Amino acid sequence: MADAALTDALMDGKVAALARAVSIVENGREGFEELLANLHPKLGKARRIGITGPPGAGKSTLTERLVTAYRSQGHRVAVVAVDPTSPFTGGALLGDRIRMESVALDPGVYIRSMATRGSLGGLATATREVCDVLDAAGYDRILVETVGVGQSELDVTRMADSTVLVLVPESGDGIQTLKSGVIEAADLFVVNKADRPGADKLRRELEMSLDLRTGKAARVPAHHGALRSGSTPKIATAVDPTVWRPPVLVTTASRSEGIGTVLEALEQHWTWLGTTGTLELRRRTRLAQRTREVVERAMRRWLWQDSHADEMIAARLDDVTAGKTSPYDLASEIVTALKEGARV
Amino acid sequence: MADAALTDALMDGKVAALARAVSIVENGREGFEELLANLHPKLGKARRIGITGPPGAGKSTLTERLVTAYRSQGHRVAVVAVDPTSPFTGGALLGDRIRMESVALDPGVYIRSMATRGSLGGLATATREVCDVLDAAGYDRILVETVGVGQSELDVTRMADSTVLVLVPESGDGIQTLKSGVIEAADLFVVNKADRPGADKLRRELEMSLDLRTGKAARVPAHHGALRSGSTPKIATAVDPTVWRPPVLVTTASRSEGIGTVLEALEQHWTWLGTTGTLELRRRTRLAQRTREVVERAMRRWLWQDSHADEMIAARLDDVTAGKTSPYDLASEIVTALKEGARV
Numbered sequence: 001m002a003d004a005a006l007t008d009a010l011m012d013g014k015v016a017a018l019a020r021a022v023s024i025v026e027n028g029r030e031g032f033e034e035l036l037a038n039l040h041p042k043l044g045k046a047r048r049i050g051i052t053g054p055p056g057a058g059k060s061t062l063t064e065r066l067v068t069a070y071r072s073q074g075h076r077v078a079v080v081a082v083d084p085t086s087p088f089t090g091g092a093l094l095g096d097r098i099r100m101e102s103v104a105l106d107p108g109v110y111i112r113s114m115a116t117r118g119s120l121g122g123l124a125t126a127t128r129e130v131c132d133v134l135d136a137a138g139y140d141r142i143l144v145e146t147v148g149v150g151q152s153e154l155d156v157t158r159m160a161d162s163t164v165l166v167l168v169p170e171s172g173d174g175i176q177t178l179k180s181g182v183i184e185a186a187d188l189f190v191v192n193k194a195d196r197p198g199a200d201k202l203r204r205e206l207e208m209s210l211d212l213r214t215g216k217a218a219r220v221p222a223h224h225g226a227l228r229s230g231s232t233p234k235i236a237t238a239v240d241p242t243v244w245r246p247p248v249l250v251t252t253a254s255r256s257e258g259i260g261t262v263l264e265a266l267e268q269h270w271t272w273l274g275t276t277g278t279l280e281l282r283r284r285t286r287l288a289q290r291t292r293e294v295v296e297r298a299m300r301r302w303l304w305q306d307s308h309a310d311e312m313i314a315a316r317l318d319d320v321t322a323g324k325t326s327p328y329d330l331a332s333e334i335v336t337a338l339k340e341g342a343r344v
Numbered sequence: 345m346a347d348a349a350l351t352d353a354l355m356d357g358k359v360a361a362l363a364r365a366v367s368i369v370e371n372g373r374e375g376f377e378e379l380l381a382n383l384h385p386k387l388g389k390a391r392r393i394g395i396t397g398p399p400g401a402g403k404s405t406l407t408e409r410l411v412t413a414y415r416s417q418g419h420r421v422a423v424v425a426v427d428p429t430s431p432f433t434g435g436a437l438l439g440d441r442i443r444m445e446s447v448a449l450d451p452g453v454y455i456r457s458m459a460t461r462g463s464l465g466g467l468a469t470a471t472r473e474v475c476d477v478l479d480a481a482g483y484d485r486i487l488v489e490t491v492g493v494g495q496s497e498l499d500v501t502r503m504a505d506s507t508v509l510v511l512v513p514e515s516g517d518g519i520q521t522l523k524s525g526v527i528e529a530a531d532l533f534v535v536n537k538a539d540r541p542g543a544d545k546l547r548r549e550l551e552m553s554l555d556l557r558t559g560k561a562a563r564v565p566a567h568h569g570a571l572r573s574g575s576t577p578k579i580a581t582a583v584d585p586t587v588w589r590p591p592v593l594v595t596t597a598s599r600s601e602g603i604g605t606v607l608e609a610l611e612q613h614w615t616w617l618g619t620t621g622t623l624e625l626r627r628r629t630r631l632a633q634r635t636r637e638v639v640e641r642a643m644r645r646w647l648w649q650d651s652h653a654d655e656m657i658a659a660r661l662d663d664v665t666a667g668k669t670s671p672y673d674l675a676s677e678i679v680t681a682l683k684e685g686a687r688v
Contacts, residue, residue, distance in 0.1 A: 033672045041667035280665075287664050287671060291657050292648075294675035299643055302679065304636075313635050320631050321624075323385035327631060328377045331638035335646065 003031060007038045010137050015107075018137045022112060025129045033294070036129055039136040044283070046078075046135040047270060050160030052146045057166040058192040062253040062262070063145050067103045069263050070141045078110040078139035082127050082146045110139060125293045128159045128286075159286060161279060162269045164188045164262070167206075169198035183209055188265050189248040194258065199250060206248045244272050307341070309334050347375060351382045354481050359451075362481045366456060369473045377638070380473055383480040388627070390422075390479040391614060394504030396490045401510040402536040406597040406606070407489050411447045413607050414485045422454040422483035426471050426490045454483060469637045472503045472630075503630060505623060506613045508532045508606070511550075513542030527553055532609050533592040538602065543594060550592045588616050651685070653678050 009017035024032045049066075051059050063079060070077045103109050114127050131142050144160060165186035191203050247265045251258030273279035303309050312334050319325045353361035368376045393410075395403050407423055414421045447453050458471050475486050488504060509530035535547050591609045595602030617623035647653050656678050663669045 037670040037672040040664075040670035040672070043667075284661060284665050288657055288661055291661075291664065291671040291674050291678075292654075294671050295647065295653055295657075295678050296644065298675050298679045299647055299682075300640065302683075303639065303643055309639060310636075313632055313639075317628060317632055317635075320384075320635065321628050323387075326381040326384035327635040327638050328381040328384070330635050331642050334639050335642045338643075339646075 003034050003038055006035060007136075010039075010133065011042060013138055018110070018133070021133045021137070022130055025133050026112075026114065026126055028126070032129075036132060039132055043132055043135045045138075046131070046140050046142045047162070047266075048131055048135075048142045048144065048160045049266065050144045050146070050163040051166060052163065053166035053190075053192075054168075054171060057168045057171070058253050059145050059166050062164075062166055062190065062192060062251065062259075063143050064103055065253050065256055065259045066143060066262065067109055069259055071103070071106060071108055075141045076108050076110075076139045077141045077143065078131075078134040079112070080127060080130055080134070080142065080144045081111070081113045082123065082144065110134065110137075122293070124159070125290070125297070128290060131159065158185075158289065161273060161282065162187045162266055164190055164266075166190045166192050167202060168193045169196045169202050171202060183213065187244065187246055187269050188262065189246055190258075190262060191248065191250045192253050194250045194252050195255075203248050203250055210245060210248070241272075242276055244269065244276075244278075303338070307338055309338065312337065347378050347382055350379060351480075354383075354477065355386060357482055362454070362477070365477045365481070366474055369477050370456075370458065370470055372470070376473075380476060383476055387476055387479045389482075390475070390484050390486045391506070391610075392475055392479075392486045392488065392504045393610065394488045394490070394507040395510060396507065397510035397534075398512075398515060401512045401515070402597050403489050403510050406508075406510055406534065406536060406595065406603075407487050408447055409597050409600055409603045410487060410606065411453055413603055415447070415450060415452055419485045420452045420454075420483045421485045421487065422475075422478040423456070424471060424474055424478070424486065424488045425455070425457045426467065426488065454478060454481075466637070468503070469634070469641070472634060475503065502529075502633065505617060505626065506531045506610055508534055508610075510534045510536050511546060512537045513540045513546050515546060527557065531588065531590055531613050532606065533590055534602075534606060535592065535594045536597050538594045538596045539599075547592050547594055554589060554592070585616075586620055588613065588620075588622075647682070651682055653682065656681065 006017055006021060010021050021035060023029070024035060051063050051066075053059050060081075067077045067079060104111050112130060114123060114130065127144065131144065134142050163186050165183075165188070167189065169191065189206050191199050191206070193199070249258060249261050249265060251262060253259065270279075273282070313330065316325065316330050316333075320327055320330060350361055350365060354365050365379060367373070368379060395407050395410075397403050404425075411421045411423060448455050456474060458467060458474065471488065475488065478486050507530050509527075509532070511533065513535065533550050535543050535550070537543070591612075593602060593605045593609060595606060597603065614623075617626070657674065660669065660674050660677075664671055664674055
């Protein structure tokens with residue numbers, strides 16, 4: 001099937017075209033960039049929602065409940081589960097996928113797990129590109145669940161219109177130690193498994209962190225010392241409509257409790273994104289980042305597929321091993337040769 | 345301090361020079377590649393031992409015990425703890441570091457945590473480069489502990505002469521699901537926390553996996569179907585000295601039980617590495633990989649620091665946002681422009 005025909009079939013909702021297009025893009029097969037370039041002007045209808053949090057927080061169950069709710073509203077829903085993580089905990093993922101099968105039989109639902117991508121492209125980029133395919137194919141809600149732990153969460157949230165951070169009461173002890181960037185990246189907090197002890201304590205701690213953040217943004221330049229010494233500043237309660245204060249919601253996803261409040265908060269966030277121009281800004285930033293990633297990938301392809309860099313390394317490896325030259329000197333030679341040969 | 349002077353001071357064992365060199369290399373500061381190039385011919389004395397495994401396996405405790413044991417043998421020991429992971433579990437790392445402080449006061453021990461490195465270089469590469477500095481500074485045992493979970497384990501093991509995979513009895517349920525590459529990457533298995541139930545069961549399961557691996561290597565091409573159907577092939581028991589069969593050891597590191605067997609196995613592995621030529625081969629492969637990483641980093645530096653790629657993206661971002669061009673077409677333009685301008 002030619003690229004244009006595949007694009008058309010995909011946009012017509014043909015199931016086979018979708019499977020083919022996702023496979024081409026996920027695996028970076030011949031023509032995947034042309035396909036994505038063709039799709040680019042048709043994108044933007046889907047809302048992309050990132051769902052992240054530590055292992056065991058119940059992300060998959062929450063995701064499944066959200067899928068069911070969106071389906072009952074008539075939306076077509078895609079779930080992309082990202083699992084870039086532990087070689088040691090492969091078991092958990094399988095469990096998650098099996099549970100998700102309750103919605104997987106619905107033809108209005110598409111579920112895909114992403115694991116790793118070959119040496120030339122990163123997993124985060126591949127995930128974003130698969131989301132593009134799903135967007136073009138008419139899935140208007142795309143839930144991206146990061147099963148793993150790590151930098152990948154932050155990478156994935158960077159592609160989402162709305163990011164949900166799912167925590168559990170047990171996370172309470174660690175809330176002070178959440179690395180910078182995590183609290184900031186969340187648009188919604190969900191305290192899941194709220195039937196366990198400590199849920200309300202965690203909720204209050206999160207609200208307090210958010211108070212501090214708001215207070216910090218407004219006051220730290222003037223009162224930095226006072227805040228650091230542990231005093232609790234009085235927070236202005238006037239609502240500034242241009243600032244999104246992430247709500248802290250409480251759910252027990254396994255019993256479908258609290259799902260409605262999450263949906264509602266996502267709806268409010270979506271409205272806020274639109275009315276403040278934040279959506280446009282986020283998507284613009286995302287496109288700049290995507291372009292950077294694609295440029296890097298193209299450079300790596302040039303380097304390792306179209307140049308003689310690997311042969312040059314092989315030819316000089318004896319010298320490197322013998323200490324006659326270093327990897328750094330050799331790399332410098334190779335880059336110079338690449339630049340000089342670029343016009344050939 | 346000039347590069348050569350820093351190199352000399354480092355090799356003379358000057359503490360200040362070590363701190364300075366590690367900091368330069370870890371942060372990729374001005375001159376770090378020249379420094380590493382200077383050190384390159386002096387490397388190779390240290391044994392690099394990777395210690396990896398799932399969270400909670402007791403890696404830090406085992407590492408600490410190994411440090412103590414190596415110290416009592418008169419070695420200088422460095423520990424590099426890699427924590428590329430969860431924004432959600434930052435707390436655990438701190439706990440590990442505090443425990444390790446019992447050996448950190450010993451001037452013959454150097455401990456360093458690695459977290460993230462800037463956009464141009466990866467954490468795995470930075471870790472290997474810090475190990476080079478430690479090797480040059482005369483630490484003859486370098487233990488690299490991956491606190492995190494993820495691809496990083498496999499990346500880190502690729503730099504080690506010997507890789508120890510630490511598991512706990514609770515890992516037993518997941519042994520079937522260990523992703524491919526993990527079993528293969530381990531030179532030694534340690535079942536730690538052996539005072540808990542299930543330790544012997546896990547040990548037997550690991551031995552069985554290793555039996556299968558040995559059997560597989562010898563027979564799968566001929567009897568693939570039979571093996572897949574679940575039969576247990578009879579394993580040849582003759583010892584082939586060119587093949588390393590990873591021992592499965594049992595420890596309770598918190599009570600210092602079994603540490604001697606780990607040390608002994610590491611010693612045997614080291615001897616095996618040397619007599620079979622595997623050490624030379626591994627280090628050669630590692631140098632080729634290092635060179636590839638350094639070339640990629642140099643290319644990224646060219647791209648994002650010395651070229652106008654970012655300005656080109658900014659200038660065309662309106663068109664990308666409006667769907668007039670795609671990130672892919674723009675990336676292609678940029679790479680073409682880079683290649684054409686490379687000689688300027």
